[in-house]
Amino acid sequence: MIANTFFLSFLLLFSLNSFSSNIVVDSPQALSKAVASAKPGDVIYLKDKEWINANIQLQGKGAAKAPIVIMPQTPGGVTFTGQSSIQIGGEYLVVKGFHFRNGYSPKRDVISFRINNDMLANNCRVSNIVIENYSQPERFKSDNWVTFYGKNNRVDHCTFVNKLNAGPLIVAELDDARSQENHHSIDSNYFKGRQRFGSNGGETIRIGNSRYSLTASRTNIVSNYFERCNGEVEVVSVKSGNNNVSFNTFYECEGGLVLRHGSENVVEGNFFIGNNKPFTGGVRVINPRQRVFNNVFYQLQGNNFRSALAVLNGVPNSLINRYYQVKDAIIENNTFINSGSILFGAGKDAERTLGPENVAFKNNLVLSQTNEVYTDANNDKGIVFTNNSLNDSFKGETPAGFKKVKINTISIKGYDLPYDAQFGANLKKLPLINKEATGAKWYKVVTNKSLRKPQSFIVKAAQSATIQGVVNNALAGDTIVLADEGYYKMVSGIIVSKPLIIMAAKNLKNRPVLVNASLKSLPAFITIQNGGDLTVKGLAFKGTYESFSAADAGIKSTEQPMNRPYLLTIDDCEFYDYNESTNSGFKASKSTLADSLVVINSIFHHMSGSGIDLSAEKDDKGIYNAEYTIIKNCTFTNLLGSAINIYRGGNDESTLGPFVTIDHCTFNEVENREQGTVIRLVGAQQATVTNSNFSNSGQGGRSILFQEYRWDNILVDYCNFYESGKVESFYNKATGKHIYSAKPNYANPERLNFQWQGTSPITSNQLPIGVSK
Incomplete structure (x- = not known):
């Protein structure tokens, strides 16, 4: 019987492959047509080139052992630029090897596992994709780079680089029964950076949302590498039930893995590496019946919601989008290594008054350099401590449920980790994921090398009208030197869209003074646009001058779309004679974020x-x-x-x-x-x-x-x-x-x-x- 079944399966596979074909297409229309008419096992190649503003819909039906494959002629040979996107619908399609860069999606998603509400993707795969420099121009225009719908879809071995605008990088939607109990897989991907967003909406992965959080998703997030994903406190936000987040590495991430909504999620075998960087976090537990085991928390220095482990207080009669009480959670066989905070009852305030209930904290190993093992904000016996261990050199008081033991070390991929066969994580079975094992293998980072060393350009007061032209022709890192004391009579503001220095010449007795010499008000003497960083030194910004129109600010950030945080340093500068209540020496515009604003040795005077x-x-x-x-x-x-x-x-x-x-x-x-x-x-x-x-x-x-x-x-x-x-x-x-x-x-x-x-x-x-x- 078994032999007959094997023979029939072999015949089916042979039959499918015997009639498969390979074709090359060079336009979105030809591609969509080819996929629609493709048979199981067909391979459709996109011609290697730059595909500009390509909005592609892939609707086809392959087979489990003979999917339809859509790929470039060579891995990475197709670059999607401009406003390009891919929508996938049907079954058993494999999309792989593409590169998205220098653009942004005109739609809600760069890659979506559905074409429309009637055509979802099931059993489809996106692999070996790279997305970089593909953020919306406006920070708060939200989109996702990948959105899951349907069931049994997979994203693997992809590289995602520094999403800048609002919205999670990957989202799994559960908005109807066809996308619930979905068994999606997000595995073996490299998430390379996400800088601080300065707002909610900077997650790297979100599974579900509060509305459907009582629904099971059953998504697997496994064997990924998260490097400095700092967008917000929730690097991975789980907002559904029965998910599995296992064997991932979180490297110097200012945030953590958050079980925000939903129940019965599993967090197993993850390695959280803080290297003593500030704000690095681990796992935050909310809601009933969560299980956290066999994880390693290494030199994490976050506190409160960014603690190595934070078990939250709940809200009585909580609305679905707030905080359900933590009940019946199991936290066991984890190893905490010189991390700043283990906190039970995190977030306790006038609203969050329900302490965790029946939480088992057992068989964990804690190596602490402080005199406090953990903090319990409630002390109401909701946490049951059993058979945990401390390093024998611990100098503080040993709390109930802990004992001191002699610790051995084991070296795993360059990390010397404490090991005890009875306590903590089973390190010998922990597959510590490094970044080389993840991401698109064909992808190599290309650095833009400057054509020359930074240069300085001298501008005299009589040449004030030429400053913008000098700025336009300068390269990143160049310096514009104002050579004269006295007035630089501006007829338009200076626009900075690259990293530059604008400074006074050395050894001047008085500062060069920027004034408005036009009959039209200037928004600012200098405006920082997207991509710009600025250092100004030794300059004066005078808001009014003779009978000419005024300037509203000395320096400001643009009101045009901006998605990149900027750097601004103001050193030894003077701002004065701004005579309207809306005027400012420096003024930030809405939807812009300074990574850092440094103002030193400067004076602001006689301003309204x-x-x-x-x-x-x-x-x-x-x-x-x-x-x-x-x-x-x-x-x-x-x-x-x-x-x-x-x-x-x-x-x-x-x-x-x-x-x-x-x-x-x-x-x-x-x-x-x-x-x-x-x-x-x-x-x-x-x-x-x-x-x-x-x-x-x-x-x-x-x-x-x-x-x-x-x-x-x-x-x-x-x-x-x-x-x-x-x-x-x-x-x-x-x-x-x-x-x-x-x-x-x-x-x-x-x-x-x-x-x-x-x-x-x-x-x-x-x-x-x-x-x-």
Whole structure:
């Protein structure tokens, strides 16, 4: 009987392959037609070339042992550019070997496992694909690079490089029964980077959504490599049930694997490598009956939601999109190596009051360099600790359910890991995935080498009209040097769309001054566009000049589409004579994000608006304008508006920032209007104001305003407030122990020298309080 079955199967396969054919097509129309008429086993080759604006629909029907294969003549030989996309419908189609770059999808998805709602893909495969530089031009225009529908589909051995715009990179949709219980596979892929997005919507993978989270997906995420996927707190977001996330490597990711919705998910054999990088995370557990076992958490330094292990509190009578209580979870045979935080009851607040219940934490191995093994925010016996071990050198108190043991080490792919046959992960059976085992094998990273070394270009004041032409002709990394003191009379703003330095010539006695010499208002003297990074040094930006029109800002980010975070450094610059309340020295535009804004040794004075304005995002969705804002040794004086205005509204928990550092600054006669605020830090999650001096500022309201959440890290310390407003925060925990009210003795205020003369209040670094020059 067995022999007959084998013979019949052989005949069927021979029959299918005997009539298969290979054809070459060179247009989307020819390709769609060829797939529609293809037989099982056919191979359809796309002609090697650049396919521009190719929107391809592949509808066909292969067989399990004889799929229809669609591929380039040579792997990587077909490049999809412009606004190209692929939609797959039917059964047993294999799409492989293509390269998407230098464009973006005109549709919701770059690759979709459906053509329309009536034609889904089942038993289809996408393999050896590369997608890079394929993000929407606008940050908040959402799309996905791959979206699963149907059942039994697979994405494997693909390379995905740094998606920049909103939306998960890969999504599995469960929007009807045809896509549920789907058994999809996402395996052996290389996810190369995703930089901080500054908002929710920066996941790398999302399985399901809250609406269908009580539904089983049964998706497998196995043997992938995630490298520095930092878009938001959820690198992998599981929002459905009965999924398997196993044997993946998460390398220096600022976030983790989150069981956000759904139940009965399995997290097994993953390796989370933090290398002591800040904010690196592991697994977050929410909802009932989750199982986390045989994982390794290595030098992870995240806390709260980014802890190596975070088991959350739930919401009573939770809505489906909030937080169901953790019940009946099993966390066993995991190894935690010098990681910062194991947290039970994470997120505990006035809403999330239900502690985890009947959670078994057993047979785990914890190597800790601190005196605390874990934190339990509830201490209500909801966590049952059984037969766990600590390294014998642990110096803290051994908690119940733990014992000290002597630890041996085992070397696995360059990592010396603690090993005990009785406790922790079974390292001998852990297939540690490295990046070389994943991704498209044909893909090689191409670096754009500059044709020459960076150069400097000299521009004299009489040549002001030529600055934009010099900028256009410069290469990334070049320097434009303004050679003269006095006025540079601008008739249009400078547009920067590449990394550049614009600076004053050395040894000038006074700064070159940019002024508007046109009859039309300038949005800014310098505008940073997509792709631009900028350092400005030694320049002055004067908002009004004679009878000409004004400039609204000294420097700003573009209002045009931008998807790449930019870098801006302002050093030894001056901003003054901005006479409208909407004017600013620096102003960020909506939908733009500075990776870092660094302002040092600069002065903002005689302005009716704000000195530094990072408050364009007013949608209260947790979005903000700068990840890192560092302001040091700066003076703000005679400002009608706020000196610094940073806004992040809403209570979204997906992001880390904004990070704000204000140090050794002086604020004199700033924002004395009724209910005014000198420094507004609304929603800044990590903020310090130190060694700074406030005089005659915020008299009608506040010197500093925080609107923080209980987990935010904020501090005001070593600061002096003379005849100035209060420091206000929601939890009244912002101020440190070193707050003064001494009358300052300034060197020469008339000449804008606000250095403190004589003995100043004590600072944290023994320098005089406030600015040092």
